Structure formats: structure tokens, C-alpha cells
Amino acid sequence: MKLNLKFLELMFMGSAAEFDQCLQHDMREIAFVGASNAGKSSAINAISNQKKLAKTSKTPGKTKLFNFFKAKLGYIVDFPGYGYSKVSKSQKKDWAKELPKYFSSRENLIGAVLFTDIRNPMRELDLTMFEMLATYDLPTLIVLTKTDKVSNEEAETVYKKINNSFGNSLNFSIKDNTSIERLVKKISGLLSS
Numbered sequence: 043m044k045l046n047l048k049f050l051e052l053m054f055m056g057s058a059a060e061f062d063q064c065l066q067h068d069m070r071e072i073a074f075v076g077a078s079n080a081g082k083s084s085a086i087n088a089i090s091n092q093k094k095l096a097k098t099s100k101t102p103g104k105t106k107l108f109n110f111f112k113a114k115l116g117y118i119v120d121f122p123g124y125g126y127s128k129v130s131k132s133q134k135k136d137w138a139k140e141l142p143k144y145f146s147s148r149e150n151l152i153g154a155v156l157f158t159d160i161r162n163p164m165r166e167l168d169l170t171m172f173e174m175l176a177t178y179d180l181p182t183l184i185v186l187t188k189t190d191k192v193s194n195e196e197a198e199t200v201y202k203k204i205n206n207s208f209g210n211s212l213n214f215s216i217k218d219n220t221s222i223e224r225l226v227k228k229i230s231g232l233l234s235s
């Protein structure tokens with residue numbers, strides 16, 4: 043079967059360990075947030091059809107910096123995942139400071155995509171993040187990841203529940219081209235809106 047998928051042409055533009063070092067640009071920007079291991083970096087690779095653009099890992103806590111990816115229409119920032127116990131205390135403290143700073147001061151940030159594993163979605167730290175984004179008036183799309191790990195019925199049930207409670211949600215799997223295309227469209231729409 044010939045697939046005619048459209049991907050986002052993403053380019054890695056650099057990293058920053060803290061807010062003050064973040065890349066300055068004047069395009070729109072979307073933050074990819076979520077727990078460690080939720081699948082943020084994998085999603086970046088999937089929507090750009092590149093295997094190693096963003097580093098992914100079975101070991102949670104792989105993304106330790108803000109990583110900037112440029113698309114034609116704007117930027118995606120891959121955030122460090124939260125909830126990984128082995129991250130050092132000082133690093134946790136730094137992030138607790140850097141994240142609100144980012145959300146409050148980053149002028150070209152127009153919204154966020156919150157990635158959460160469909161097998162255990164919207165856990166405590168996800169709720170904290172969701173509320174923090176709302177505090178800063180940042181519209182948030184919830185992406186339920188790894189739908190290939192559950193049955194279609196379960197994916198549909200969880201999706202309905204999450205969408206009813208939080209609004210604006212999508213099911214997603216790096217193994218499901220339809221879902222990749224849907225996310226590409228959504229992000230293109232957000233960056234050009």
C-alpha cells in the first residue's frame with residue numbers, strides 16, 4: 043500500500059539547560075510536556091519521519107534540557123519529562139523554577155501538547171502541569187500515547203473519558219500512521235492559527 047503521509051519538516055536547532063539560555067526567535071512555539079517516558083521525543087521523531095532527531099530511551103529521564111526543533115511554521119520545544127525519581131534533587135528544583143518561568147515569560151509560546159500514557163493517563167503530576175498551563179492561559183492539547191499497547195475498545199473508552207474531563211484530546215501511537223497524520227495536522231493548525 044502506498045502511503046502518502048505528510049510530515050513536519052523538523053530541524054534540531056539547539057538545547058538549553060535553563061530558561062535564560064533558550065534560543066531566541068520570533069516564530070510561534072509549542073511546548074511538548076509530559077512525564078518521563080510518556081513518549082514526547084518519540085512523537086517528535088514520528089511526526090517528522092526521522093528516526094533519531096530527538097533522543098528517545100527506555101530509561102526515563104532521557105531529555106534533560108529544553109530542545110528546540112524548527113518547523114516551517116514555527117517551533118516545537120521538547121521539555122524535560124517530570125516524575126522520574128532518579129533525577130537529582132537539585133535538578134528537580136531547577137526545573138520547578140524554570141518551567142513556570144518559561145510559561146510566564148516566553149512570549150511566542152502559544153500553547154502546549156501534554157503527552158500522557160493511555161495505560162495510566164493524567165496522573166497527579168500531569169494534573170499539576172495541566173493546571174499550571176491553564177494558569178498561564180496556554181491552550182493545551184492532550185495526547186494519549188502508546189495506544190498500540192491497549193485494545194481499540196479500551197483506547198476509545200479512555201479517550202472519551204479524558205476528552206470529556208479535559209477537552210481537546212487525541213489518541214496517538216508511533217505505530218499508527220493515521221494518528222501521526224492527525225497530530226501533524228493539529229500542530230500545523232496550531233502553529234499557523
Ligand SMILES: Nc1nc2c(ncn2[C@@H]2O[C@H](COP(=O)(O)OP(=O)(O)OP(=O)(O)O)[C@@H](O)[C@H]2O)c(=O)[nH]1
Binds near residue numbers: 103
Ligand atoms: N509501543 C509504543 N512505545 C512507545 C510509543 N511512544 C514511545 N514509546 C516508547 O516509550 C519509551 C519512552 O519514549 P520517549 O519518547 O523517550 O519518552 P519521553 O517522553 O521523551 O521521555 P523523557 O525524555 O524521559 O521525558 C521509548 O522506549 C519509546 O520507544 C508508542 O506510541 N508505542
Ligand SMILES: [Mg+2]
Binds near residue numbers: 084097104120123
Ligand atoms: Mg524525551
